[in-house]
Amino acid sequence: MIRVIQPARTVGAVRARRRRLTVAKVLGMAGRVLVLITLVVFAAAYLFPLLWMISTSLKDMGEVFAIPPVWIPAKLHFENYPLALTTYFPFFLYLRNTLIIAVPAVAGTVVSSTLVAYGFSRVRWRGRDTVFMILLGTLMIPNWTTLIPVYVLFARMHWTGTFLPLIVPAFFGSAFYIFLLRQFFMRQPQELVDAARMDGATHPNILWSIIVPLSKPALAVVLLFSFMDNWTDFFGPLIYLNNANLYTLAIGLYNFQSNHRTDWTTLMAASITVASPMMILFFLAQRTFIEGITFTGLRG
Amino acid sequence: MAGLIFIAPWILGFLWFTLYPVVMAVYYSFTSFNTVATPQWVGLGNFDTLRTDELFWTALKNTATYIAFSVPLDLLAALFFAVLLNVKIPGRAILRTCYYIPTVVPVVASSILWIMLFNTHGGLINETLGLFGIHEIPWLSSPDWAMPAIVLISLWGIGSEIIIFLAGLQDVPVTLYEAARLDGAGSLQLVRYVTVPMISPVILFNFILGMVGASQVFTVPFIVTGGGPLNATLMYSLYLFRNAFVYFKMGLASAMGWVLFVFIFGLTLISLRVSRRYVHYE
Numbered sequence: 001m002i003r004v005i006q007p008a009r010t011v012g013a014v015r016a017r018r019r020r021l022t023v024a025k026v027l028g029m030a031g032r033v034l035v036l037i038t039l040v041v042f043a044a045a046y047l048f049p050l051l052w053m054i055s056t057s058l059k060d061m062g063e064v065f066a067i068p069p070v071w072i073p074a075k076l077h078f079e080n081y082p083l084a085l086t087t088y089f090p091f092f093l094y095l096r097n098t099l100i101i102a103v104p105a106v107a108g109t110v111v112s113s114t115l116v117a118y119g120f121s122r123v124r125w126r127g128r129d130t131v132f133m134i135l136l137g138t139l140m141i142p143n144w145t146t147l148i149p150v151y152v153l154f155a156r157m158h159w160t161g162t163f164l165p166l167i168v169p170a171f172f173g174s175a176f177y178i179f180l181l182r183q184f185f186m187r188q189p190q191e192l193v194d195a196a197r198m199d200g201a202t203h204p205n206i207l208w209s210i211i212v213p214l215s216k217p218a219l220a221v222v223l224l225f226s227f228m229d230n231w232t233d234f235f236g237p238l239i240y241l242n243n244a245n246l247y248t249l250a251i252g253l254y255n256f257q258s259n260h261r262t263d264w265t266t267l268m269a270a271s272i273t274v275a276s277p278m279m280i281l282f283f284l285a286q287r288t289f290i291e292g293i294t295f296t297g298l299r300g
Numbered sequence: 301m302a303g304l305i306f307i308a309p310w311i312l313g314f315l316w317f318t319l320y321p322v323v324m325a326v327y328y329s330f331t332s333f334n335t336v337a338t339p340q341w342v343g344l345g346n347f348d349t350l351r352t353d354e355l356f357w358t359a360l361k362n363t364a365t366y367i368a369f370s371v372p373l374d375l376l377a378a379l380f381f382a383v384l385l386n387v388k389i390p391g392r393a394i395l396r397t398c399y400y401i402p403t404v405v406p407v408v409a410s411s412i413l414w415i416m417l418f419n420t421h422g423g424l425i426n427e428t429l430g431l432f433g434i435h436e437i438p439w440l441s442s443p444d445w446a447m448p449a450i451v452l453i454s455l456w457g458i459g460s461e462i463i464i465f466l467a468g469l470q471d472v473p474v475t476l477y478e479a480a481r482l483d484g485a486g487s488l489q490l491v492r493y494v495t496v497p498m499i500s501p502v503i504l505f506n507f508i509l510g511m512v513g514a515s516q517v518f519t520v521p522f523i524v525t526g527g528g529p530l531n532a533t534l535m536y537s538l539y540l541f542r543n544a545f546v547y548f549k550m551g552l553a554s555a556m557g558w559v560l561f562v563f564i565f566g567l568t569l570i571s572l573r574v575s576r577r578y579v580h581y582e
Contacts, residue, residue, distance in 0.1 A: 031487055036389045042381065043398035049456065050402065052424050053413050065422025112309040119306025128303060135310065138318050142516055142564055144540055145557040146321035148328055148550050153321075155335050172313020203302050232406040234519045239545060250408045254523060257412050264416055271409035278404045286397075289404075293460050294467040 057081070057268035064264045077265065081273070084266035088259075091273060093245070094252040101166045101248060102230035108170035109177060109226040110219065116173040117181035118207045122193060132182075138175050151239060165240045166233070170226075177222045180295055184218035185211055221292035224285055228278060249274045328554035335550055346555035356556075358531050359539035360563075365447060366535065367514045367567075370454040375507055378458040382465030383491060396466075403459030411523035414453050415440065418524075443532035446525050450533055453520055461506050468502030469495065500579040508571055515564050536560060 051071075056064055057080055059073040085091035120132050154165045188211055196206050212219065237251040247255060253274050257267055282289055304311075329346055331339035350356045385396055402410065417424045418439040426436045439449040476494050485493065496503070518537040521527060527534035527542075540560070544553035 028487070032387060032389055035384050035387045036391075039381070039384050039389070039395050043395050046402055046456065047398050048424070049410075049413055049417055050405070052417065056416065064416075065419055067422050067427065069422070069424055069427045112313075116307045116310040119303045123303035123306060125301070125303035131307070134314075138314065140565070140568075141318065141322065142512075142557075142561055144516060144537060145325055145561045146318065147540075147557060148544060148554045149321035149324035150317060151544070152324075152328075152335055152550060169313065169317055171309065172317065173310040175310075178310060203306070228404070232408070234406075234408050250406055253406075253408050253412070257408075257415075257523070267412055268416070271412055275405045275409045278406060279401065282401065282404045289400075290463055293463045 053268050053272060056264055057266075057272050059265050061263075061265055080265045080269040084256075084269040085273060088263065088266055089252060089256045089270040091249075091270070094247055094249045097163075097246055098231060098248040098250075101163050102227060105167050105170040105230050106223060106226045108167070109174050110222055112171050112173040113177040113181055113222060114207070114212070114219065116178045117185055118203070118211060120178065121182045121185040122206065122211060123203060135175050135178060139179070154240065160240055161242050161246070162240075163246065166230075166236050174226070177226065181215065181218055181222065183295070184215050188214045217288070217291060218295070220285070220288045221295060224281065224288050225292055228281070231278060325554045325557055328551050329558050330551070332549070332551040334548040339551060342551065346552045349552060350555060350559065355531065355534065355539060359534050359536045362447070362532070362534055363515060363517075363536040366450065366517060366533075367511055369447075370451045371507065371510045371514050373451065374454055374458045374461060374510055375503070377455055378461035378506065379465055379503065381458075382462045382469060383495060385462065386466060386469045396462075399462055400459035402456050407519045408523065410453075410456070411520050414449075414456075414520075415524055418449050440525055441529060443528075443530045446529060446532045450517075450521055450524065453524065454514070454517075461510070464506055465499065465502060468499040472498040497580045501581060504571070504575045504579050507575075508568055511567055511571065512564055515560065515567070536563075 055071055055073065058076045058078065059070065059080075060075065060077055063070045063073055120128065120135070150165075151160075154160055159165050159168075192210050193206055196210055201209075232250055233248070234250045234254065237248045238254075241247060241251060244252075244255065253270055256270055260267065328339060330341060330343055332342045332345065333339040381399055385392060385399070389395075405413075418426075420426060420436055420438045420441060423439075425439070426434075429437065437445055439445045472495060476498065477490055480490055480494050516537050517535055518541070521533045521535050521538055522541070525533040527538045536556070537560075540553055540556045543549045543556065
């Protein structure tokens with residue numbers, strides 16, 4: 001509720017207010033400096049854990065919990081990386097597995113969600129809005145509620161212990177990305193579609209040569225976020241992959257941690273290796289990230 | 301017809317991964333079985349078991365505690381940083397990145413990192429607190445401190461909330477601020493009487509999203525504390541997971557899934573109702 005600000009009643013009050021306004025301006029400058037200082041202090045709190053991660057990955061074991069804390073190791077132990085990635089944490093095997101899942105799953109998500117979003121936005125049919133409400137309704141069902149039947153089904157199909165439960169569902173569209181793409185497709189000009197239809201274009205033509213080129217920013221968001229979903233997914237691999245040869249990076253890292261709880265230097269080297277592609281992606285595609293979050297409020 | 305062809309993938313997926321599981325989850329919650337065996341009908345047995353299961357109530361209470369602390373804390377912090385990051389100051393873009401970057405770190409990696417940071421002796425957090433004369437806190441090994449530790453970790457991942465707030469803040473018309481300024485409002489009054497009411501729908505959105513997320517929190521407590529010590533951080537999802545994939549009580553776990561659904565649905569409805577008095581829509 002907005003409180004209506006009372007209009008000034010007397011000339012004296014107006015004058016007092018004018019004076020205060022100039023004070024506010026001065027405070028504005030000082031305020032800005034204060035804002036900057038506050039933000040820098042807290043930004044340090046947000047960055048230090050990451051810097052500490054990097055620092056630890058280059059330390060000697062003795063320096064990890066040294067008092068006072070060692071920020072710059074006496075000697076930079078770059079060998080922690082090859083040591084971690086070849087012995088405790090078979091990086092290339094896990095990377096291969098992650099990509100075997102992520103590449104088809106991302107492709108499946110993008111293609112199927114695009115088709116479905118088109119059907120919900122650019123084709124008119126009876127009952128469309130009702131069906132779309134059902135799709136939105138499915139977003140309200142927590143994964144925990146449907147988890148057991150889905151797991152039991154995959155177990156009975158003998159899909160547990162394979163990549164299939166992590167790949168196949170992606171080909172049936174993701175309600176969230178369908179919603180995102182539909183909103184975007186709806187905004188595209190109808191005249192273009194009408195003109196194309198007059199020229200005899202079919203729906204696949206319109207989708208491919210009008211809607212898709214105009215919706216590149218939204219498609220980029222889906223591509224980026226579904227790739228991140230797959231790269232960082234922990235729960236899916238945790239319940240479906242029971243063989244170390246099938247582990248993804250995320251579950252492999254967890255496995256490394258469970259078996260070598262105190263090998264902090266190599267653990268941090270492995271963690272940075274798993275995290276850095278996501279950070280690099282973020283720096284390369286910062287715009288897409290920000291757009292994606294503001295479109296949808298996705299990552300809560 | 302054409303429309304149905306386009307949405308066919310989703311319809312199949314809906315039947316396979318939503319409708320069938322929802323129906324089966326209802327059925328399973330009245331049965332007892334261990335994945336492979338045929339479910340045995342037990343009526344309300346699973347719900348009776350839960351009602352008398354102390355750990356079930358512990359898990360529910362822990363999750364409620366986690367929601368009660370992490371959701372408002374994350375929300376206030378995100379709003380605070382967003383308001384400050386919306387002020388025109390040099391280096392704003394870099395500062396925004398600093399607050400967002402932790403959000404892209406895979407949660408497994410950040411969980412492992414936090415175990416190290418929370419180490420009682422020589423951990424970076426206790427060493428930093430030590431500079432202010434605060435004695436070593438046994439974060440992850442004490443039942444009193446483990447929950448605060450998990451809540452603190454959630455505070456590190458508020459980048460998305462900040463960005464959503466920033467988008468909302470940029471939609472507030474500048475003329476409103478100018479009008480309020482002319483009427484003599486100070487900076488804090490601007491925030492209180494212009495910014496907060498204008499972005500109240502965004503606050504509600506972040507609040508509900510945060511609550512739904514916090515009710516299902518899994519990976520961080522699973523890796524950082526495993527639910528301990530002494531079940532102090534045994535979240536609802538952790539206990540559901542344990543029943544399903546450690547004890548293979550699939551019927552009981554299905555019942556827990558439904559209780560969680562009702563819990564989240566109830567919280568959302570209450571928030572929407574209560575919010576009507578506070579949220580200002582244009």
